Amino acid sequence: MRVVHPEYLPDAALSRAEMERLQRELAADAIFEDGIDFDPVDAALSATPDEQTALTVSDAPVVVGVDQAFLDAESVSAAVAIRAGAVVERAAGRAPLEIPYIPGLLSFREGAAIVDALESLTVDPDVLVLDGSGRIHFRQAGIATHVGVLFDVPAVGVAKNLLCGSPRTALDDPLPEGARVAIEADDSMDAPAGTVVGYAYQSRQYPNPGTRYVNPLIVSPGHRVNAETAVDVVEATCTGYKLPEPTRLADAYADELKSE
Numbered sequence: 001m002r003v004v005h006p007e008y009l010p011d012a013a014l015s016r017a018e019m020e021r022l023q024r025e026l027a028a029d030a031i032f033e034d035g036i037d038f039d040p041v042d043a044a045l046s047a048t049p050d051e052q053t054a055l056t057v058s059d060a061p062v063v064v065g066v067d068q069a070f071l072d073a074e075s076v077s078a079a080v081a082i083r084a085g086a087v088v089e090r091a092a093g094r095a096p097l098e099i100p101y102i103p104g105l106l107s108f109r110e111g112a113a114i115v116d117a118l119e120s121l122t123v124d125p126d127v128l129v130l131d132g133s134g135r136i137h138f139r140q141a142g143i144a145t146h147v148g149v150l151f152d153v154p155a156v157g158v159a160k161n162l163l164c165g166s167p168r169t170a171l172d173d174p175l176p177e178g179a180r181v182a183i184e185a186d187d188s189m190d191a192p193a194g195t196v197v198g199y200a201y202q203s204r205q206y207p208n209p210g211t212r213y214v215n216p217l218i219v220s221p222g223h224r225v226n227a228e229t230a231v232d233v234v235e236a237t238c239t240g241y242k243l244p245e246p247t248r249l250a251d252a253y254a255d256e257l258k259s260e
Helices: 016-029 054-059 106-120 143-151 227-237 245-259
Strands: 062-070 074-083 086-096 127-131 155-159 180-184 196-201 217-223
Touching: 016 143, 062 106, 062 245, 074 106, 074 245, 086 106, 086 245, 106 143, 127 143, 127 227, 127 245, 143 155, 143 217, 155 227, 196 227, 217 227
Parallel strands: 062 127, 127 155
Antiparallel strands: 062 074, 074 086, 155 217, 180 196, 196 217
16 A cells, blocks of 8 residues: 555654644545445455355455554554455554654654554445544544555544543433434534434444443444444444454454564
8 A cells, every 4th residue: 555645744843732733634535425436335345255255356346444553662553455255465564663652643652553464455435444543533633543644545443431521312321223323523522513413323233232342333434434334344344243354353363463
C-alpha cells in the first residue's frame, strides 16, 4: 500500500495543539459517505473455506484487519488481509512509542507502526477494519479516519468503549444480538449535534443475558463509508465471535509478533 496524503503522517514530535489542528484538517478531508465498490451485505466477506468456490474467491473483496500490541518502548502493528474467509497476506510493522496514551490522540502514539505494516502489504484492500474509533472522536478523526485518509482507502473503526457522543437510547441494559443503537454527536464533538456518527452494535449475546452479557462494539466510519455501511461490514465479518474476523486475526498476529 502507498501513502496518498503524507501531509497527515502522524508525528509524535508535534505539540498537542498541533496534533489537534492536524486532526481537524484531516477530518475536513475525510469522506463519511459510501465510496466502496461492493455491497457488504451481498459480498462474500465471511465465507468459510468449505463454502468457497473459484467464483466466490475471485469476486470477494479484500478486507484488512489492523491491531496493535505493545512492548516496553515499542508499538507492534499487525495487518491481516482476508478474502472470502481465507487469509491471503499478513504484514507487520514496528515503531517507537514516543508519547503516552492521550484520549483522542491515539493515532499519534500508534500510527507510525500501522503505516509501517500497511506499507508492507502487497495486496490492495477494499476496506480496512481497525481496532479503534473513526468518526466517533472529539474532532471526527479517530485512528480509523486518520489511517483511511492517509492511504485514501475505505476504513471502519471498531472500538470496545464509547469515546464520545451520545447513544440514541441508553446502553445500560444488555442488547439482543444484532441490535444497532445510533450514536449521535454531542457538544463534546466537532460534528453537528445530532449527527449519527456511528453505532453501538451487538455482534454476539448470551441467550439469557440477565446476569452474564456481552457489551456491544462501538462502530464508526473512518473514511469513504457511511455509518450504516460501517456496521454492515462489521456484521458481515463477525463469524461466530464478538470481534470481526479481520481484527480478531490481527489481534492474534500482534500477540504472536510481541512474543517473538
